[in-house]
Amino acid sequence: MMDSMRRHASGWVAKILIGLLVLSFAVWGINDVFRGTNDDAVATVGEQKVTSAAFQQQFENQLRQLSRQTGQTITPDQARQFGLDRQILSEMVRDAALRQKSTDLKLVIPNDLIVQEIAANPAFQNAKGEFDPGALREILQANGISEPQFLANEAANRLRQVLADAVSANVKVPDALVEAALRNLNETRDARYFVLNTDPAKVAEPQDADVQKFYDENQPTFTAPAYRSVALMTAEPADLAPGMTVTPDELNAAYERRKEEYGTPERRLLQQLTFPSADEATKALARIRAGEDFLAIAKERGVTEQDATLGEVTRNTLPDPALAEAAFALAEGAVSEPVQGRLAIALVRVTKIVPGTQQTLDEVRADVEQKLKLDKAKDEILVLHDKVEDARAGGASFDEIANDLKLTLTTIPAVDAKGLGKDGKPLTPAIAAPVLQAAFESDEGVENDAVATPTEGFAWFEVREVIPSAVRPLDEVRADAVAAWKKRELRKLALDNARALSERAAKGESFDALATESTAEIKTVSGLKRSAKDETFDGPALSALFGTADKAAGFAPRSDGASAIIFEAGTLQSPAFDGTSEQAKAIRAELARAQANDLFAMYMANLQLKLGVNVNAALWAQMSGNGG
Numbered sequence: 360m361m362d363s364m365r366r367h368a369s370g371w372v373a374k375i376l377i378g379l380l381v382l383s384f385a386v387w388g389i390n391d392v393f394r395g396t397n398d399d400a401v402a403t404v405g406e407q408k409v410t411s412a413a414f415q416q417q418f419e420n421q422l423r424q425l426s427r428q429t430g431q432t433i434t435p436d437q438a439r440q441f442g443l444d445r446q447i448l449s450e451m452v453r454d455a456a457l458r459q460k461s462t463d464l465k466l467v468i469p470n471d472l473i474v475q476e477i478a479a480n481p482a483f484q485n486a487k488g489e490f491d492p493g494a495l496r497e498i499l500q501a502n503g504i505s506e507p508q509f510l511a512n513e514a515a516n517r518l519r520q521v522l523a524d525a526v527s528a529n530v531k532v533p534d535a536l537v538e539a540a541l542r543n544l545n546e547t548r549d550a551r552y553f554v555l556n557t558d559p560a561k562v563a564e565p566q567d568a569d570v571q572k573f574y575d576e577n578q579p580t581f582t583a584p585a586y587r588s589v590a591l592m593t594a595e596p597a598d599l600a601p602g603m604t605v606t607p608d609e610l611n612a613a614y615e616r617r618k619e620e621y622g623t624p625e626r627r628l629l630q631q632l633t634f635p636s637a638d639e640a641t642k643a644l645a646r647i648r649a650g651e652d653f654l655a656i657a658k659e660r661g662v663t664e665q666d667a668t669l670g671e672v673t674r675n676t677l678p679d680p681a682l683a684e685a686a687f688a689l690a691e692g693a694v695s696e697p698v699q700g701r702l703a704i705a706l707v708r709v710t711k712i713v714p715g716t717q718q719t720l721d722e723v724r725a726d727v728e729q730k731l732k733l734d735k736a737k738d739e740i741l742v743l744h745d746k747v748e749d750a751r752a753g754g755a756s757f758d759e760i761a762n763d764l765k766l767t768l769t770t771i772p773a774v775d776a777k778g779l780g781k782d783g784k785p786l787t788p789a790i791a792a793p794v795l796q797a798a799f800e801s802d803e804g805v806e807n808d809a810v811a812t813p814t815e816g817f818a819w820f821e822v823r824e825v826i827p828s829a830v831r832p833l834d835e836v837r838a839d840a841v842a843a844w845k846k847r848e849l850r851k852l853a854l855d856n857a858r859a860l861s862e863r864a865a866k867g868e869s870f871d872a873l874a875t876e877s878t879a880e881i882k883t884v885s886g887l888k889r890s891a892k893d894e895t896f897d898g899p900a901l902s903a904l905f906g907t908a909d910k911a912a913g914f915a916p917r918s919d920g921a922s923a924i925i926f927e928a929g930t931l932q933s934p935a936f937d938g939t940s941e942q943a944k945a946i947r948a949e950l951a952r953a954q955a956n957d958l959f960a961m962y963m964a965n966l967q968l969k970l971g972v973n974v975n976a977a978l979w980a981q982m983s984g985n986g987g
Contacts, residue, residue, distance in 0.1 A: 401978055402452050405459035405970040409451045411982060417447050420504065426776070426796060444983050448974070454515055456967045461518045468517045473510060500811065526962045527955030532947050538936045540946045547886045549929030550904055551870065552895070553879035555860065555914075556922045557853040565844050573844045574833050580843065581836045586773040586781065587798050588824035590757050591790065592766050594743050595816035596736035603732040603739070613731040614720045621726075622717035628710045629669040629686050632657055633703040640697035640704045647694050653708050671713070682707060737815050744809060744817050751806070757821055773826060774798075794818045850920040857914035857923035864912035870927045877925075900924050905931075 400408035418435075421443060426433050438444065461467075477483060478490040482498065485491040499509055565573070574581060614621075630653060634640040643656055657667045669677075677683035679702075685695040686707045695707040720727065743764065750760045761768035771790070773781050776799050778789055790798075791812045801807050801822050809817045833840065860873050874881045887896055889905055896904065900915035907913040907928040914925050937943060 399978065400975060401982065402448065402455070402972065402974045404452055404455035404967065404972050406462075407455035407459045409448070409455055411978060414448065414451060414982065416508075417451065418444060421447060423796065426799070427792070439983055448979075452967065452972055453963055456963065456970055456972075457515065457519055457522060459970055460522065460966060466518055466521060468514045470510070470514075473513050473517070477510075477513065497813075522962075523955070523959045527958045530951045530954045530958065532950045532954065534938055536950060537938060537943055537947050540950065541936060541943060542933055544890065544942075544946070545888065545934050546905070547888055547932045547934075548904060549883065549885045550887065550896075550926045551881055551883050551929075552924050552926035553874040553877065553881050554895075554917070554922055555853070555857050555877050555879060555925055557849060557856060559845070559849055559921060561852060562845050562848045565841060565848075570837065570840050570844060571833065573847075574836075574840045577840075577843070578830050581833075581840065582828060582830050583781075584775040584777075585799075585828040586775050586826035587771075587822050588773055588826070589771045589790075589798050590821040590823055591769045591771060591794065592747075592757055592761050592819045593769075593812070593816060594740055594747070594766055594818075595812065595814055596733055596740055597814065598767070598816075599736035599739050599743070600729070600732040603735040605728055605731050605735075609731060610724070610728060611720065613734075614723070614727050617727060617730070618717070621723045623715050624673040624675065625687070625715035626671045626673055626713040627686060628671045628713075630654075630657075630664075630667045630708045630710060631669055631682075632660065632662065632667060632706045633700075634697070634705070635703070637697050637699075637704050640706055644694065644697065644706055647706070653694065653706075671711070740816055747817075747819060748809070751819075757819070770823070791818060794820060798822055846920055850916065853921055853923050854914075854916055857916075857925055860925050861912050861914040864925075864927070870912060873925065879925075895924065900926075904928055 399411070401411050401414050402409040418438075422433060422435065422438055425438070425443070477495070481488075483490060483492075483495045485494065496506070499506060504512075632640075632643065632653070634643065646656060647653055654664050654667065657664070672686075674683050674687050677686065679700045681698055682700050682705060685698045686709060689695055689707070689709045691709055691712045693709055695705075698705050698707060743766075746764060747760055747766075750763070755763075757768060760766065771786065774786055774790065774795070776795065778785055778792075778795055780786055791810070793812065794810045797807060797810050798820055801820075803822050803825055805822065807820055807822075809819050812818055860877070864870055864873060871881060882895075884893075884896065887893075887901065887904065889901055892898060892901065897918060900917075903913050903915040904926060907926075909928060909930045912925065912927050914923050916923050
């Protein structure tokens, strides 16, 4: 829920309010709660504790996620410099306060409800829309979260939702704020403009001193990433599958288990009429069998053909078993006897039958055999994993193990955290992301655990050399430095020329004459909005245009870095405010969400103040790397 709140608060409308309430974090943060305590917990809130183990696990999870998102390995020290440790502690203190308040209020989220919601989440379902425990475990494993921890997090999220809804209920947004937001969105402006191009030839070749200075000032641009030289040994089910044997009996049994995959169920187009009593349903059935039209009786009862039609369904997609049993026992065109369903008594008519299909084993033999071999290979992988681990425990080298067990062994001279070689190109074949991440979290001489791959295999790796990140020598990147220097100088020249023309227009020179002097064609554009970018007026140009007075001239750079727009702003047009419009309703709802988020943040700050937050200063100093 809090993630959702943060997403809603990231829009520009929410930022209108953020300045009003951001100080609450400075006032009620955790900066002033570092006091001595004999407790071995990192922090306590009321009777709730934030344990060092829980904090460390959360810190490591966040570190892995950040590394994946940025494509670069972020060390714990770097994360602490960014303040990640304090942010995580703050969030865990907040969650502890919520747990305490929930306990005080005796709020409980039933486990059955959480399980039902998890099972209904499409992220954890297979292609048939069924809950897939394997998909859940795979996602949790990739994020370093255990199942109990995940369930606890989900329960905490729902408790937060309950408290947030209670705190922020009935939020009212003033019309003046809605009007200001709509005006910002919908104001329009016309403009006359021309494009001023700058000839790259006007940028002279740089002197050696210019290149050296540019190189010195922009060294991050010319810095090579850190690399790892890695020995990689892999075992994948797909590699073992061709060697698996399958008996005829196993093949027949596998086909029977997977039969649904090789066929389509029978589908029927159904119509339904419901009745409050069996007597009324029986009377209606008698009229139908006497020749009256099914839909005529439906119309008589105020039911349209669209409402009476259930659509084309399979037996399994009908939610009412009694209805399904009756409907799939009928011939095409027939009407059922009255059926006692879950909600009402119904008559069902079958208007169309689409027969099911079923491929024979002979037709799908190759596919069934391939899948069965792959299943066997997945079991064999576990046996192979144990053999590798036994050999490693016995002191065997990677080369010896790969040779004895006939595993693929690859030595990668250099790879960066994004999976690129020193030539800047992706490795072929690519290293699985979990293996690459683990390699960059390791070091030379470290024995690493096997990494489960996304295809249910295993990878073992050794970091054989760590090549630190380093600034490339100028001689090696001189061509890139010269090109970047020229690009910067060309952009500066383009802006200087545009600024000079704009200033001349401001002093009274004719806009048309300036365009003629620049051998540029004047064009017009109408109805521009702040948020409506086009090929010419991108973000910087729109910002400049709407920041210019009516009838005044202005300029803005273009994204190519070699040209600029010179424009003459038209009169700003503001539409009449209609607080009942759909757009106004949407804006009001977004502003209400933003206010609700801020109210909840203030509530949480005040709750922590009342409950009392204590951080074990000595333990925190050790965990944050500031201890002695």
